[in-house]
Amino acid sequence: MLRIFRRLKVYKWFVLGSFLFIFIQAMTDLFLPTLMGDIVDNGVVKGDVAYIWRIGSIMLGIAAVGICASITASYCSSKAAMGLGRDLRRNVFTHVENFSLEEFDEIGTASLITRNTNDITQIQQVTIMVLRMVVMAPLMFAGGLIMAVSKDAKLSLVILAITPFLAGGILLILKKGVPLFRMVQKKLDALNLAMRENLTGIRVIRAFNKEDYEKKRLRKANGELTDVSIRVNKLMAFMMPLMMLIMNLTTVLIIWFGGIRIESGGMQIGDLMAFIQYVMQIMFALIMASMMFIVIPRASVSAKRINEVLDLQPGVKDSGTEKASEEHGTLEFEHVSFSYPGAEAPVISDISFRAEPGEVTAIIGGTGSGKTTLVQLIPRFFDVTSGAVRVNGRNVKDYEQGALRSMIGYVPQKALLFSGTVADNIRYGKEGATIEEVQHAAEVAQASGFVEEMEQGYETHIDQGGKNVSGGQKQRLSIARAIVRKPDLYIFDDSFSALDYKTDAKLRQSLKDETKEAAVLIVAQRVNTVQHADQIIVLDKGKIAGIGTHEQLLENNGVYQEIVKSQNGEEGIA
Template sequence: MFKLAFKNLNKLLVSFAFFCLFFQVAADLILPSITADIVNIGVVRKNIPYIWHTGLIMLAVSLLGIIGAVCNQLIAATSSQKLGVKLRHFLFAKITAMATADFTKIGEASLITRTTNDVVQMQNVTYSMLRMMVRAPMMLAGASLMAYFQSPQLMLVFVAAIPILAIVVLLIMRKSVPLFRKIQGLTDRINLVFREGLTGVRVIRAFNQDAFEQRRFARANGNLTDNAINAYVTTSLMSPTMTFIISASNIAIVWFGAHLIAGSQMPIGNLLSFITYATQMLFAFMQLSMIFVIVPRAQASAQRIQEVLAISDTILDSNNAQTVPNITSIRFAHVDFAFSHSAARVLKDINLQVGRGQTLAIIGGTGSGKSSLINLIPRLFDPTKGSVSINDIDIRQFRQSDLHEKIAFASQKSFLFQGTIRSNLHYGNPKASEEEMWQALHTAQADAFVKKQGGLDAPVEQNGQNFSGGQVQRLSIARAILKDADVYIFDDTFSALDFKTDALLRAALHKDSKINRAIKIIVAQRISTIADADRILLLEQGRISAFGTHTELLKTSTVYREIVNSQLHRVDAAAALSGDEHA
């Protein structure tokens, strides 16, 4: 925890904060002694000039202490907030750069908690560290020394009080620390349930499972609440217990001090300053005990943050990574793929090649490995065995950033960012002109509804919730084709389109010279979407079942004919068998 904090703090500012804190503590320790002198010399002897003179010194010391406290608090607040900024930046950068396999190791809900709640815990402990963690031991040691100089006899009160305080703190810590550690995991759980409730609200309503989800959330919320109540009730016992012990100690000090004053063994001013030092000592001890509660919780948060930052990336650029040339061919050679921690292979011995200007269509049943296959091209995953090559060079030899610049990807789950249509299109090409954006929208058959929505500056809500599924898909396609790329990948992005829009969109793509020069890979379920592709790849249980043109597969593949017959009328299927590829 301390290593993570100091690594990301400004060392010069931290040193200055401790320097200011030293003056604050010194002022707090000197003031009771000055008060004792005012009482012993000024008040008892009725020396008014001495009271004025010493009072001015007290004001100067107080001012020095105030300046030190303000500077220290300002630096502590600023430094703790800047630490939070850095940690959130590091976490976000790490998470966005993670491979998909690494991302799933922790889970979305936990990553959100670690980026928010855990970072806040680190901010709180850093603020406390620059304030209480250093001030409390300094004050405890200094006040003990000054109190001893005022009256060694009264120090016996603390010999009895400190062990009692220590026992109370240890008992409370033993009970509360495990509870605070558990809170972080329960926070992950409630974030997970809440997130699923938000993203799956339509499914919940469709299946009338509102009551079930309410009970599920209530359980998670109740567990967190019960655990938090137990933790805070336990720690809340510390303050009244400490107050009772401090009050009892002060009573004992006044009792024994009165006897010392009556026996002329101690001036009255010394008793007043001793009570002040006693209060400072006991409050410093109480602050230390509170630190012992804060630190374990922050330590748990630091470990959770460090777990994310320490994840070893499974997909890395090689030491001698090359710049990606213009892509003219993509080749899969004996490729196998399995997800991490899974023995079952999703892809098995895939061999294929596609060249510039060609269209490769991929079809197959659910779970046959279509998306996994195309995810290997931009290195969202790496093959378990075999190689994926660009221009006969293994893609692992290229820089990932360069590789991604050459590939336009419209994913299976279309996603729009909150903002405007313009800002979403700029993800595909930040330098695109307004004319180019409208051309991309026209090709994607999205220009008509975009104009009705108010043009390029029409608002886009979170996840594109103010658009239909088909509109979101068309905007996602427009964003992809706006990019000047060598490879265009469409992962089942035509599924929400009606047949007419699908046909118009594909016809527009055929007329686009930029896209015609590139490699096009289309994953689809409809035969009408892929029938005119240069090559069609049929996947079955991760293996290549058939590979060829639409006409060739109709003649050679029983499975492909079954798919055609299930989707097309018998007359159209017969026409297709006779050689009409566009039936």
């Protein structure tokens, strides 16, 4: 938590302003009971109305100063806390953007969302509370104690007697509360995960009639969070009556012993009334402190989760300095192997090949053969375990990540569109692309036909995730997004799977004309998609089982022959 609070240095003037005005507010609160006692002893008892009006006016002025100080302190503390929250969200988001896929898998998308929203909100709320109470509580406690002793030292022994009971109650609640707050955050993560999977997978859920199952799963996660939250609220609900009971018992004792003191002439009525007010201020200071002891552990759990994200260093580090290369449109794998962390065996082993400008290289293989993993090594979504991947003649680790990825037009296996217009989604590949460039990219990707049939054409709105277009349309728009940037290397990771054979053929032909100066890497499941490639790489269990043209592999590669046979039958290899 202290690491988080150190970030408040940026807002030191607001923090200092908050402390200053809270100090002024505390002084006004401590001065008012004394004036009230004076009114009773010197005004009410003696019947001096003029004295009551004079001191009463002073009390109103002091109360007005206290109100203004309280408002200003609230403003300063809110500015500091909200600024801290904004900075944390920006830092977490910026840091997460540098994560490799390994870090995303380690923490989980649902947990990252919870940490960047709920956890930071918890920190903001506690920061406001701490900035106000960290000064107010000690001042009210110390000041109230001093003023109470100054009114009657013997009667102050009542405070000394009651303090252990109050401290014991606070410590008991604190001991019970901290584990529950940790549990609340974990259950909230689980609920967010269930909700996210439910919403993103709604089509699959409905297709398999799993609505009832998902309702039960969500109800279970929600029920667990509810149970823990109820336990927390029960604990909080128990605290206030306990504190009020102790306060009321203290008041009874003070009135009892104070009455004895007044009867013996050792104390005046006004002093007793002021003494009671100061004791109430002391008790409220202790209650404020107890609230801090309860909410800070909860916020510390959130702070720990935020620090876990900020401390997690990306496995793929941007240590390169190169921004460009004289060579263009080449890709080379040199004895590349890769293993996922903790895996017993490498996913791909000893992969070597080279792709030249204007050349189409296709990768084909069975499920789990390592095709997608192989292409994800090129833009450094993961780093190779051994060997080297070279783009335009240089090791990808020598480039700045931004510079490396600007050379690549990557179309992922799962087409993803963002909310915005069709043109906005295509321009995602090249910021500031003209409408002519957007239209050309769509034409090459065989997307112009259905886009122009839309009511608003390229200004048609696309829903989040592209839910208002078909799978094939999403794929073609994703391809157009890669084409518009005119990269040195195109990567199509099974990006034609939702296209019919006619559209597939037209797209491959238009790509051939468009990519004469770039290397093209196509990952595909269908033989028809790869058979016209300049070279086909056959992967089998993470290793190269053969490299050659379609005709060459049909003649001498058993793995490729099996793939062709499984898709086209015996006539496919005849």
